Amino acid sequence: MGRTIVVHSYRGGTGKTIVAANTAYLLAARGKYVCILDYDLCAPALHRVFGVENVRAWLNDFFAGQCGVADVLNDLNKQLGIEGGRLCAGFANPDGQAIKEMLRLSMDQEWCSRNFQDLLRLRSYVLEDLNYDFLIIDTMPGYQLLSMNALAIADDVVVVTVLDRSDIEGTLGLLEAVYRILQKQPRVIINKAPVGLGEVGKRIETVRRVFRQRLKLEVLGVIPCSCDIPLMFGERLIAHTMPEHHVVRALEQVVKALLKE
Numbered sequence: 001m002g003r004t005i006v007v008h009s010y011r012g013g014t015g016k017t018i019v020a021a022n023t024a025y026l027l028a029a030r031g032k033y034v035c036i037l038d039y040d041l042c043a044p045a046l047h048r049v050f051g052v053e054n055v056r057a058w059l060n061d062f063f064a065g066q067c068g069v070a071d072v073l074n075d076l077n078k079q080l081g082i083e084g085g086r087l088c089a090g091f092a093n094p095d096g097q098a099i100k101e102m103l104r105l106s107m108d109q110e111w112c113s114r115n116f117q118d119l120l121r122l123r124s125y126v127l128e129d130l131n132y133d134f135l136i137i138d139t140m141p142g143y144q145l146l147s148m149n150a151l152a153i154a155d156d157v158v159v160v161t162v163l164d165r166s167d168i169e170g171t172l173g174l175l176e177a178v179y180r181i182l183q184k185q186p187r188v189i190i191n192k193a194p195v196g197l198g199e200v201g202k203r204i205e206t207v208r209r210v211f212r213q214r215l216k217l218e219v220l221g222v223i224p225c226s227c228d229i230p231l232m233f234g235e236r237l238i239a240h241t242m243p244e245h246h247v248v249r250a251l252e253q254v255v256k257a258l259l260k261e
């Protein structure tokens with residue numbers, strides 16, 4: 001069966017969505033069958049990153065029992081010119097009322113337990129019925145119940161951190177309080193690293209040492225900070241638009257590491 005990769009972080013804004021979306025694209029461009037879900041139901045973003053205008057059904061509709069599982073998957077092959085592989089996506093409803101509703105429901109333990117069953121159904125459809133290679137789940141940051149749902153079904157947890165001390169410490173906190181309890185061995189991506197500036201090299205090495213030697217966690221990649229990413233205004237995929245970019249090269253290393261299993 002294919003693998004479920006969950007992209008998580010301690011704080012918001014570390015780059016989960018960029019990493020998840022570009023990784024999904026790069027895997028599909030290498031011939032893999034990939035489905036990506038915007039499970040950040042309280043702050044949807046993936047529909048914009050993939051430039052999708054017309055969404056037939058949102059993940060919200062599926063979770064509310066208002067549509068079938070096949071209805072929520074949007075085929076992205078044609079618009080991204082992917083040949084050989086497959087990329088489809090389930091998007092979350094960005095409408096203000098829908099987000100308010102999700103904020104309310106995401107704190108309701110019973111609803112979240114039911115949602116877990118729906119997520120399992122979605123995974124089984126993608127990985128067993130459709131026989132896809134990867135299900136990639138972009139999550140909410142931190143300790144949200146819905147993040148726990150996604151982490152619980154992960155084969156691979158990828159935790160995206162930046163170099164700020166609070167993010168590193170927050171990631172260590174997640175390791176103790178969540179990942180170990182769920183028996184997950186996360187792998188780390190250090191994003192927005194201002195490579196080549198000042199003392200940054202030393203800082204990256206120290207952080208790598210902490211993760212690798214002290215905690216035995218693999219660092220999947222260090223992704224440079226680049227103004228070309230915000231310049232895409234969350235409307236485009238850098239791996240698709242600028243395939244030779246140094247950020248994409250760093251992401252390619254991540255993809256290689258994910259394919260090693």
Ligand SMILES: Nc1ncnc2c1ncn2[C@@H]1O[C@H](COP(=O)(O)OP(=O)(O)OP(=O)(O)O)[C@@H](O)[C@H]1O
Nearest residue numbers: 012013014015016017018141192224225226229230
């Ligand atoms: N390597 C990078 N260099 C420069 N800017 C980056 C980089 N990665 C991400 N960004 C910028 O950081 C912001 C947050 O990125 P993104 O939305 O992927 O993070 P996130 O972890 O998904 O956030 P949230 O928790 O809010 O969902 C975006 O404006 C994006 O353009």
Ligand SMILES: [Mg+2]
Nearest residue numbers: 016017040045
């Ligand atoms: Mg995000």
